[in-house]
Structure formats: C-alpha cells, structure tokens
Amino acid sequence: MIDSQTLLPVSSSKGLEALKPQERKDLLMVNLGPSHPATHGTLRALCALDGETIVAAVTEIGYLHRGFEKDCEAHTFQQCIPYTDRLNYVSAIMNNVGFCKAVERMLAIQVPERAIYIRVITAELNRIIDHLVCAGANLVDIGALTNFWYTFNVREKVYNILEKLCGARLTSSYTRIGGLTRDVYPEFGDEVKAVLKEIRASVKDVQKLIAPNRIFLDRTKGVCIISKERAISYGWTGPTLRACGVEYDLRKAEPYYNYSDFQFDIPVGTVGDVYDRIFIRFYEIEESIHIIEQALGKMPKGPIMTDDKRVALPPKQQTYGNIEGLMNHFKIIMHGICPAPGEVYDFTEAANGELGFYIVADGSKNPYRVKCRPPCFMNFAAFGEMIEGSMIADAVASLGSINIIAGELDR
Amino acid sequence: MDNQLFTLINIAVMTVVMWITPLQFVPFMIWLERKGSAIIQDRIGPNRAEILGVRLFGMIHNFADVVKLLNKENITPSGSNKFYYWLAPFWSMTVSLLPLLIIPLAAPIMVGGHNIVFQAANFDVGILYVLSITSMGVFAVILAGWASNSKFSLLGGLRSSAQMISYELSMGLAIVGLLMVYQTTQVSAIVENQGALVTAWGHALPLPNWGIFLQPFGFILFLVASFAETNRNPFDLAEGESELVAGYHIEYSSVKFALFFMAEYSNMVVAAFVISTLFLGGYQVPYAPTEVLMAHPHGVLIALCVLVALKGGVLGYIFQVHGERQEGLKGVRKAEPFFFAYLGYGLALAAIVVLFLSFGWTLPDWAPGVMAAVLQLGALLAKVFFFCWLFVWVRWTLPRFRYDQLMRLGWKVMLPLALVNLLVTGLVLLTQK
Numbered sequence: 001m002i003d004s005q006t007l008l009p010v011s012s013s014k015g016l017e018a019l020k021p022q023e024r025k026d027l028l029m030v031n032l033g034p035s036h037p038a039t040h041g042t043l044r045a046l047c048a049l050d051g052e053t054i055v056a057a058v059t060e061i062g063y064l065h066r067g068f069e070k071d072c073e074a075h076t077f078q079q080c081i082p083y084t085d086r087l088n089y090v091s092a093i094m095n096n097v098g099f100c101k102a103v104e105r106m107l108a109i110q111v112p113e114r115a116i117y118i119r120v121i122t123a124e125l126n127r128i129i130d131h132l133v134c135a136g137a138n139l140v141d142i143g144a145l146t147n148f149w150y151t152f153n154v155r156e157k158v159y160n161i162l163e164k165l166c167g168a169r170l171t172s173s174y175t176r177i178g179g180l181t182r183d184v185y186p187e188f189g190d191e192v193k194a195v196l197k198e199i200r201a202s203v204k205d206v207q208k209l210i211a212p213n214r215i216f217l218d219r220t221k222g223v224c225i226i227s228k229e230r231a232i233s234y235g236w237t238g239p240t241l242r243a244c245g246v247e248y249d250l251r252k253a254e255p256y257y258n259y260s261d262f263q264f265d266i267p268v269g270t271v272g273d274v275y276d277r278i279f280i281r282f283y284e285i286e287e288s289i290h291i292i293e294q295a296l297g298k299m300p301k302g303p304i305m306t307d308d309k310r311v312a313l314p315p316k317q318q319t320y321g322n323i324e325g326l327m328n329h330f331k332i333i334m335h336g337i338c339p340a341p342g343e344v345y346d347f348t349e350a351a352n353g354e355l356g357f358y359i360v361a362d363g364s365k366n367p368y369r370v371k372c373r374p375p376c377f378m379n380f381a382a383f384g385e386m387i388e389g390s391m392i393a394d395a396v397a398s399l400g401s402i403n404i405i406a407g408e409l410d411r
Numbered sequence: 412m413d414n415q416l417f418t419l420i421n422i423a424v425m426t427v428v429m430w431i432t433p434l435q436f437v438p439f440m441i442w443l444e445r446k447g448s449a450i451i452q453d454r455i456g457p458n459r460a461e462i463l464g465v466r467l468f469g470m471i472h473n474f475a476d477v478v479k480l481l482n483k484e485n486i487t488p489s490g491s492n493k494f495y496y497w498l499a500p501f502w503s504m505t506v507s508l509l510p511l512l513i514i515p516l517a518a519p520i521m522v523g524g525h526n527i528v529f530q531a532a533n534f535d536v537g538i539l540y541v542l543s544i545t546s547m548g549v550f551a552v553i554l555a556g557w558a559s560n561s562k563f564s565l566l567g568g569l570r571s572s573a574q575m576i577s578y579e580l581s582m583g584l585a586i587v588g589l590l591m592v593y594q595t596t597q598v599s600a601i602v603e604n605q606g607a608l609v610t611a612w613g614h615a616l617p618l619p620n621w622g623i624f625l626q627p628f629g630f631i632l633f634l635v636a637s638f639a640e641t642n643r644n645p646f647d648l649a650e651g652e653s654e655l656v657a658g659y660h661i662e663y664s665s666v667k668f669a670l671f672f673m674a675e676y677s678n679m680v681v682a683a684f685v686i687s688t689l690f691l692g693g694y695q696v697p698y699a700p701t702e703v704l705m706a707h708p709h710g711v712l713i714a715l716c717v718l719v720a721l722k723g724g725v726l727g728y729i730f731q732v733h734g735e736r737q738e739g740l741k742g743v744r745k746a747e748p749f750f751f752a753y754l755g756y757g758l759a760l761a762a763i764v765v766l767f768l769s770f771g772w773t774l775p776d777w778a779p780g781v782m783a784a785v786l787q788l789g790a791l792l793a794k795v796f797f798f799c800w801l802f803v804w805v806r807w808t809l810p811r812f813r814y815d816q817l818m819r820l821g822w823k824v825m826l827p828l829a830l831v832n833l834l835v836t837g838l839v840l841l842t843q844k
Contacts, residue, residue, distance in 0.1 A: 029562075037656055052570075052814050052815075141654075143645065143809070143811025144808075144811075146452050146807045148452075149452035149453055149454060150453070153453055210810070213810065215809055216810045218812075218813070219816075392654050393648075393654050393811075393814065
C-alpha cells in the first residue's frame, strides 16, 4: 500500500500519469543512487517499481556540484585550465582543449600548426580511453566483468604516455591558451603507435567475448531505445546521438583543427538501443586510431606556443635580458590575459558529444562568466524517460551506455 | 570388535568427513576464484597477505578475510524481523553442508574381515534426498530478503525464490532421465552402474557407462540448472551486484555475511560433487571398474606412482618457473616458490623410487582395496576440481541474465527440453527391451 505522499518525487514523470490511482497503490519506490554500484559516481534516479518494471522514474542531479563555473569567475583565464580537468575526468585533455580553444577564439589567436596536431593526437587518445572506460564499465553493469580489465589494461598504457607527456595521469592540464605546456618527447610517436596496436587487440578481445554472446545480445538489443527525434529534442550529441542514426559529428559538421584534412568515417547506429551505443564506441575507437596515425605522419616541426605577446610568456633570456621582455612577463603574470569585453561560444566534439564553453569577458583578467555545456547533462535529462517501462537491469545497462560522468554533469 | 560396532564407527567417521569436506573446499574455492579470475583478466591476483613472510600464493588472504569478518560489527538493522534475520544465514550454511552425505568417495572395501564403506548415508532414496535438501536452500534467501527490511534485499529474495523454484523443475526432470536409465535412486548403485561400458541394442560401445554419455541432454540441463541453483553467474540475479547492490545479503555484516559467503561456495562444491557423481561416473576410473582395480594391485600401484610423479613434476615445474620469473624479491618471499617446487620434485622422485622398488614387493592382503580406494578418490576429486574450475571460468566469462529472460529460459526452453529428453529416453529404453 502506497500513498500519494510517497509517490510525490516521481509525480512529474509521464509514466505515473498513465496509471489509474488504483494501480498506483501496488508500486514500490526504489532509490537508484546517489550511492549505488551502477551509478559510477553520484547520480540519482527515483524509480517507482511494479514488480521489477520501472513504471515511473525521475532523475536528480547535483551531488557532485563543485561550482566550476562560479570558481572560474574568481580566477584568471590561465588558472581556469586545471578546473577543466575535473569536468570529464575520464578524458581530461579534451576539456583543456575545449576551454583553451574558446579563449583563443575570443582573443583571435592562431595556434601554431604543431600544437594543433599534438592537441588532436592527445584529444583522440583521450577519446579512445573515454570510450574504453564507458564500454568496460557498461559491460560490468551487465555482469561481464572480465571485459573491464581488457579495456582498462590498455587505458593504463595510454596513461603512461600521458604521464610522460604532462606529468599527471588523470588531471593533465596539458594545454595553455595559445599552445601547450611542453612539446612531445622524442619517442612519443613510436610509443603511441605501439599503444594503438594494443588498443586494437584489446577491442578485438572484448568484441570476441561479447559480440556472439547470446546473453549479451538479449540484454542490450532493443533495450532502452530512444528515437532520433526524441534524442535531438533532448539536445543529445556525440556517440549517443549517432547511435540513434543521426550522422552528426562536429569534427565533420563544423570542422576545426584540420579535422577536414583527415580521412575518417562517422559510425552511425540504426536503432538507438544499448547495443548500438556500446558498439558505436568500439567503431569510434577504430576511427580515432586512424586519425592519430594520420596526424602522427603529418605532424610538422615548429613552435608549440603562439608568439602572440598577449598570452605567451617571452623566453627566459628576454625576460632577464631586456626591458620589453621583462614587462611582457610582468604583465602576463600580474595582470593576466585580458580579452576585450565581449562574449564567445566555442565547441569541440568531446568523447561524449558537444562540449561547449560560453565565456563572457569584461576586459579584466578574470572571465566575467563561464558557462559549460556538458554533453552528459542532456543525456541524463533523457534518462528518466528512457527507462520507464523497462526493468531495473535495463536501467542499469542503459545508464552505463550513455556514459554519465558526474564531474561534467554537475560541474 | 564386532561388525555392527565397526559399521557404526565407520559411518560416524564418514559423516564427519563429509560434513567438513565442503568447509575444507571453501578456502580453496575462494582462492581459486580470486586467482582464476586474475588469470582470466590479465592480473596478478591476491599476493599481499602474509604470515612471517609466507604468502602461499594468496591463500593467506582467506585467513585475513576470516579475521576481518570476525572483527566487523555485527549489525541487526532496525525494523528487521530479528528471528528470521538471524535464522537465514545459519539455515543457508547448514543446508549447504548436508547433501554431500550421500556421495560415495570410493567403492566399499574389505580390510581384515571388516567391510569399510566410504559413504556416510546410503539411502534408498539417494538422489531425492539431494533434491529435497538443496531446495530447502531457497528458504534462507527468501528469509534473508524479507527479514532484513530493505527494498533491495526484498527484490533479491524475490528474484532468487522465483529462479530456484523454476530451475528445480528442470533439474528434477533431468535427473528423472537418469533414473530411467539406471533403474535406481540409490546413489551407490548408480555409481556402480557407471563402471561398465555403454551397451546399446546389445552392442557394447567403447564408452564408459557414464550419465554424460547416456543422458547428454540431461547432463547439459542439469549443469545449467545447477548454475542457477547455486546462484552463480550468469544466474546471479539474486545478488546482482550492479543492480541490487548485494541482493538478499545487503544488510548482513560480519559472521552472518561470512556464512552466506561460505554457503555460496560450499553450494558450488556440493554441485560439483553431485554432477561428478551422477554424470561423470563418480569415483569410477574410466575403463577400470572396481573389480579390475582389485584384481590388479600392482597395476594400481604403478598407476598411482606414475600419477603422483606426474603431478609432483608438473607442479614443481610450475612453481619453479613462477619463482624464476619474479625479480627483486628477497628472503622468504623469494624462497617460497622454490620450496614448493622442490617439494613437488621430491614427491615425484619418491613416487618413482617406490615405482621401481614395488616390482619386488609382495603386497599385503589389505593393499589392493586401499590402493583402489585411493585411486578412486583421486578420480572423483579430479572431476570435482574440474567442475569447481568450470564454475569460476563461466562466472568470469558470461554476462548476467535479466529476470524475464531467466524465467523464459527456465520455463520455455529448459522445461520443454527436459520433457522431450524424458520422452526420447523412454522410447530408446523401450526399443532396447
């Protein structure tokens, strides 16, 4: 017996409206999260169950809210970069790139060609590990634990490279406004190529384990389908949208960073179920590997930092050697980067979809306002609707497949 | 000593042995699960816990776990039904220890005019006893799920009860096929039957008369059903880690959790014993029934020596390779693999020495029986270990079913298959008459 007071949290869901008051009495309220093994973080979905079937579900967010956007207002543009690491902490460099690209657009700075290539390579490496994490964790939710290690073992090897590159494994803070912190080390190309080979092998291993498995197919095919139209209306982007059959990838639709020079395909799903969302990630890993291989071949020599005096610190000899250099150094360190008053919205195709930064500058060294458009936010908004009518096990499989990263969702 | 008293002592000893056998297997199974999953997943696995530097390749972790679980706070959630909440883990453990009593470890032997049996209880109803006891295990899960006053446990308990009841049906029907073939429910008689060769329409086939060859479908059905009965992946919905957090034992801590944990593994051991006994000839060595073993004591001794030598040699080699591969270790930790390697080699050497000496020996009267029993026990344990490994292997390979798919498999696939299997078995038996 359940009263309307208990059902209050899910009263806004469509599933509940469809039920007659008499039928509502046998429901069981269950709280999936905020601390639950399937949420991989702190998410919450309030579910009203009829047996094992979820009749009504409402999602709640905010458990990992850190005030990233507000924090940015009290920090200089350069100081914001480490905060972006914590957005989607599974692919930190993509956030660095996204934020710096927005500020660079605001300042109309041309980043050197070599820096762009390195940004593309590291961002694609991050896309690969993000997809590996998502697929591995999703398979754990379905009960196939071993795949988790097959994907995570290679992820560790990518992290070894990133650690050599920027000194940190998870929170890399690799980019700077106008370029990068440091150039790649000499063996970088060879090590990346070796790791790409291992990634291919591990993806093949995982696919061999799951692709012909009847239990896996039953658990994922036709589960938690979301239609093209609903996905678009929710504002989905990235692999989850492409799994629904929409060929929309910012790297092709609005090419940035030489992506138009690279040969790669956009894998597209057909149904928009959990199966499509898992497999589209495997195909995207393959495409990212292609891009990295091409970029490694084409990478030019040259500086990795722009020589624009507004953002780039002068070389040490000049700082200590002449007054112009010293003043330039002083201005950037003490007064920061001061874009002219104005606003900018810039976006990149991050691992989960469109990662956008809307920045307003008032001419001071701190941004007046930063708004992040995380792809997860839109994905999670649809979660309640997606799982209504399916079972708990489906909801768990589906939550893994839309790859919610709480750091990015709640900011 | 008169015969009756001797029989009484014999059965008492066997009862205790069969009672503690699953308990002895539990640490081994936990270790096998951890190390086995590590091998499957390209990891090293547990190797940290130690006693004076001795690590036993992760086996010490079991002791650490026991100490940890004993020291945990013993929680009783408010709002729980205390009696049933406390009853459930004990019920679970007790029930899981009982079914082994009817498993014969070896054929009965005569020593000094006394008949020694290696079976605690030779009931006429044999198999039915196993079925009835294992089906009582579901009560523990239902009680735990309901009494702990938690929604996730309740869901786990519901899932589990539905699952166990559905799969018991196909399990029972799979066994019925076996009963039709062997014409008996007595476990010892079934095992004795399995020593012969398969005869079909009057022709002897070069296959042992095992359940797996007479009832291949029955074997598969029984295997799948026993996975479901033991709540193992792909049927571990009752625990459903990622869905129901921990299912029916979510509210249990400390020793009560340990009991559930041990019961799960001991259920697995029991299932391995039952499958080996019913479908893989139990203690029977293939192509060598008990009479043959009794008649050729020297052959049995040679076989024992060769097997021990092989086992010692292989294990010694594995430990040696393991020891040589590890770098940068010092002291006890470095010496440990080599200690076991030399132990294995020593065992192999001793077995070879005995093998050569034995040609000159005249064996005493009791020897043929004892050696046959040892060989048969070894045969049974080999089969049991294989199934224990199978349980681990499957768990780390397959994803988990969904509740409705599980029910569909149980009722719409396995049950009809079991019925068809019965029909076919009956028809074949009719034509054979």
